[in-house]
Amino acid sequence: MCMTASKTGVKEQTFVTIQLLVGSHRIQRPNRVYNHCVFRVHETHDKSTPGNMFRHIVSYRRSLVLILCTILFLEAQADSDICKICTCNSLTTKINCDNRNLASIPQPIPTNVEYLDLQDNNIATIQEGVFTGLKNLKQLHLYDNKISRIEKEMFQGLQNLQELILWNNKISTIEEDVFTRLSDLTSLDLDGNDISTIKEGSFNGLSNLTKLDLRRNNIATIKEGTFTRLSNLNYLYLQNNPNRKKYEDGAFLFLRSIVEIRKEVLLL
Numbered sequence: 483m484c485m486t487a488s489k490t491g492v493k494e495q496t497f498v499t500i501q502l503l504v505g506s507h508r509i510q511r512p513n514r515v516y517n518h519c520v521f522r523v524h525e526t527h528d529k530s531t532p533g534n535m536f537r538h539i540v541s542y543r544r545s546l547v548l549i550l551c552t553i554l555f556l557e558a559q560a561d562s563d564i565c566k567i568c569t570c571n572s573l574t575t576k577i578n579c580d581n582r583n584l585a586s587i588p589q590p591i592p593t594n595v596e597y598l599d600l601q602d603n604n605i606a607t608i609q610e611g612v613f614t615g616l617k618n619l620k621q622l623h624l625y626d627n628k629i630s631r632i633e634k635e636m637f638q639g640l641q642n643l644q645e646l647i648l649w650n651n652k653i654s655t656i657e658e659d660v661f662t663r664l665s666d667l668t669s670l671d672l673d674g675n676d677i678s679t680i681k682e683g684s685f686n687g688l689s690n691l692t693k694l695d696l697r698r699n700n701i702a703t704i705k706e707g708t709f710t711r712l713s714n715l716n717y718l719y720l721q722n723n724p725n726r727k728k729y730e731d732g733a734f735l736f737l738r739s740i741v742e743i744r745k746e747v748l749l750l
Contacts (some may be wrong), residue, residue, distance in 0.1 A: 564590070577599070578599045585604050585605065585606070586609070589612065591612075593615050595616060595619055597620065600623060601623045611638065617641060621644065624651070625648060625650050629653055632656050634659055636660060637663065640664060646670050647669075650674040654676040655677070657681070658682070658684060658686070659683055661684075664687060665689055670691060678701060685709065688712060693715075696718075697720065701725070704729045709736070710735070710736045715740055716739055721745065
């Protein structure tokens with residue numbers, strides 16, 4: 483609704499309803515990929531509006547529609563650019579960006595994505611906020627990259643993520659509380675990194691985690707209480723950490739759902 487005023491000071495009301503259609507489907511959110519856009523503008527106006535004011539209102543409405551269409555076109559073009567780099571299915575719920583020689587994570591990412599594969603690239607850092615709004619994402623694959631650190635807020639916005647794969651990177655440190663908001667995560671794979679120390683609180687917030695893979699790292703010490711809050715953990719893999727010196731008494735206490743803990747050094 484727009485409010486306009488005539489020279490006499492009388493306020494008049496103008497109502498504009500804009501409907502966006504894609505094929506036969508109505509789209510409610512402007513952050514999807516659009517192939518075609520059609521605007522239907524329904525107008526009502528006060529019949530007492532002077533002719534010159536009416537022409538001004540119509541011009542204003544047309545300008546408004548043009549601006550909105552331009553914004554939607556630019557957003558749609560941004561989303562489609564991702565699919566020029568990566569392979570997307572028709573609904574952009576599955577995006578495959580593997581082996582594209584990427585140095586960073588492409589932006590923006592369609593908010594309806596459920597599966598995102600970024601394996602086998604040259605990604606070294608994950609900027610804060612790159613996953614914000616991806617509340618539908620269930621699987622995130624970042625293995626075979628060059629990521630060296632996992633920091634707090636790195637995975638902000640992924641509250642429904644279930645699988646996170648980070649094996650074969652260069653991660654040496656996991657900061658405290660970095661996974662706090664990943665309450666639905668069930669599988670975390672950190673196999674084949676350079677982790678030497680696991681800080682107390684590194685796995686806080688992972689209340690639904692059932693599988694944790696820490697094989698082929700350089701973990702020397704595991705302190706008491708490291709895994710305390712992983713109440714639903716079933717499988718813990720620690721094989722091939724050749725520099726291990728001490729697993730403190732109580733390091734594996736309170737794992738009430740544990741089925742298997744593997745710590746042996748295996749021949750590769």
